[in-house]
Amino acid sequence: MDRVSRRDFVRGVAGLGAAVLGVPGTARAQGAAPREVKGVLTTADVEKAEKEGALVFYGPEIERQLIDVLQAFSKLFPKIDTGKYLREQTGRLYAKLTAERRAGTYLADVCDLTDIAIARDFQKNGGWARYLSPHVKAYEPRFQSEASGHFTWCGADVVGIAYNTNLVPAAEAPKNWKDLLDPKWRGSLNFKDSASGWQGIQWLLFRKMYGDRFWKDMAEQKPRGLASVTQQYERLISGEDKVNGIAQFSVYLKNKEKGAPIAFVFPPDGVIVGPTVTGVVDRAPHPEAARLFVDWLLSPVGQAAYVKANYYYSLRKDVAAPPGGRPIAEMKVLVPDWDESVATHGQYVKEWNALVGLR
């Protein structure tokens, strides 16, 4: 901890020096004037980034979609190889990332996380290399780390309820979150497992909204905790489960396009907004490529590619919503108290493991 604050301090001083004197160094990128390269405004040294030749990305996005995003970047910058990536759910990704860093192995350049509590823990431990992308200004402060430049929301998904229309007639479908406690869903509900960031957000929100009882009653429903959204929808579409209790709108849209027998419910009590944040990792082996990637990802070009691949919402006002997606402004949205989310994270993991059968 001490070491980290000292490093932060040194970096802060260096940044200050760079800003005042224009000294090149760690903070050069932050002080340098941005230039436009292939439609992307960046302060990264593109030639150096291409010389680094690779970018190692850690992210929880669906693997196929994660590759689509990386390939969109590689198309613009073909000299930067993006073939080495690590795809895991946020909780696992962070467990791996912290274990690696403790072991003195620094492999990640850029990391996406879907849990603000974890992103803040990473920030507290000096995990992010603070980098003020020229695009950060386009994001409202609430969609950035507290001191901007550590992490920024690169996308958001809307989370509601989904059900199988072959097995559940619309009249009987759950209308609101509390309907999930109806005993008729016993054994046919699915959620995510405790490695999911958004599951933690839902756990905390509902505890506040509906009281501790909600999840105790949910335990009686014997819900499944699945390892990814792909599994959640696969089981829903095939009829193994009837209701998805933490349904991502993005994946619903993609499956609906293919004609899957499913429907989405926007609960009147509000939909959950699931963030994905991105940032440059401290001691990245390819630091310039990392900065270039984050600039690209947060730029209108990169955001368009990100939305196209993932069907998430961009937090930029100048990037369109995913095809078929309602504007987020029309929805009642639920956002947790992030400080509380940080404080209760350990409790969430324990309780959620027990809820989905690990006791």
Add this chain to the structure above:
Amino acid sequence: MQKLIFFVVVSVCGGFVLYPLAFLVLMALNTGPPTAWPPEQYGLANFAGLADSPAVLLNTLYVSLLSSGMTMVFGCLLAWILSRTSVPGRGILEQLMGLPYYVTPLLGALAWAALGGPRSGLLNQLWYAMGGRAPLVNVYSPLGIAWVMALFEGSVAFVMISAAMKSMDPALEESSQVLGAGKLQTAVRITLPLMTPAILGTAIFVFAEMLGSFSAAAILGMPDRFFVVTTAIWTLILRFPPDYPLAAAMGLSLFAIMAGLMYLYGRIVTAGSYATITGRAFRPRVLKMGWMTWLLFAVCVAYLVLAVVLPMATLGYVSLLRFVTVIPKDVHWTLSNYQSAFEMAPVRSALGNSLLLGVATATIGALLMAVLSLIIYRTRMPGRQLLEYVVMFPQSVPRMVFGLGLLMAWVVMPVPVYGTLWLLLIAYLTVFLPLGVRTLSGVVLQIDRSLEESARVCGASWLYQVRTVTMPLLRPGLIAAWMLLFIASVREVGASVLLVGPRAKVLGPAILSSWESAGTQLTAAMALVQVLVVFAALAVLVATVGRVWRAGDE
């Protein structure tokens, strides 16, 4: 020089085995902050916690008993049919019985999940189409896990039991028949009791393997809210915050049970009072089973269909579909899963890494383990029995638990090995020590000492003798060990899952990760591509080894 080699080999192996275990013990006793190292506080609270909520341990015992029972039925039945009866095509069938080992429980579980999901499984879809109402089978259950594990462990049990059956003198069976007993009566009253030590030994070995097994429990258990020790450890470690102490306590408990069983196994194997192997020459005779021959033949074929043909065909079928269905009008064929598969990490980097690691593990392992076998069985070095014990030790540690120990041990080391292929190599060399040493020691013990002694008498140094006499004599053993180690490391999952990273992906964990996030069809495509490449690599290796061998003989 001799002493130096001994010293290096012994200390490396001792270090490989004991160093991670020490971490495991310390971590299990850590009652302070779970991620602090070294622990700030010691106690037994983690074990007390296990005793309070024993569900995971009981689940593990339950599913292991169930699957061991089934495995033994498969193993005994097949071994008896193929070594004691007159079924047609015995030679070929016997060779084919090894195939399930290559298919692996991981692919087996994936295929059986597609076959036996209660609503969407292909078998159940067919059943509903024929008018069935309740699901015919449900593999997402303890019974389903046990079924898949038994199918694929069955071939190991078969090999162990049939080896024993073949060395049994048939005179006793013949006497029984002469005295008027029927064939089945003879099988149950004579053959089975005679085989008791071999069967018991195999059963214990299989049960211990089941306790540490992971893939089937992950794919078929976790969606059913059913956790065993290995899947629980996986869940506890790969979370934020990770619960290392509880995971270590679970791992040690499992290790304790397994170590006890292995001790028992050793006692049974060495205390054979059922002497049927005598100096009298005998001719292995097979029973003529009459009309039952075809029934027995069908049993063998059925096993191969369930464990090999059906799973592979299912993966092939599913990989070519847009949606998983058996309703002809809904079937949409596509090759897009293969196109995607070639762009994704499991095929692109994991395959290459696995083959590379396989070759490295096999080559380094075979040499290392040959030296160890020579030290243990051919020298009078003090403490060689202790060394034998240490080397065989990983046998009684579930591979996932060893992976956990290695993870904890290397994370705190200043050498940046975690997240690289090096750590995987260390892991494989350690967990496969017993496999390699057992294979090689079998050959070492067969070599007559006098050959080596002649070399020494003629003035050769130890190294010269090893190089010119021992190693050439060991060649068949070395080649067998090489192949075994190669296959074992390519199909490894349990120890690897906790150790992989972006630059160190390997097949098993990569397939598992696709199963989690890429969907059934895509995973099936990737799994098939991998199996085919591994088979092709094996074929090339076998051909090369064969050529080298022949060249050496000329």
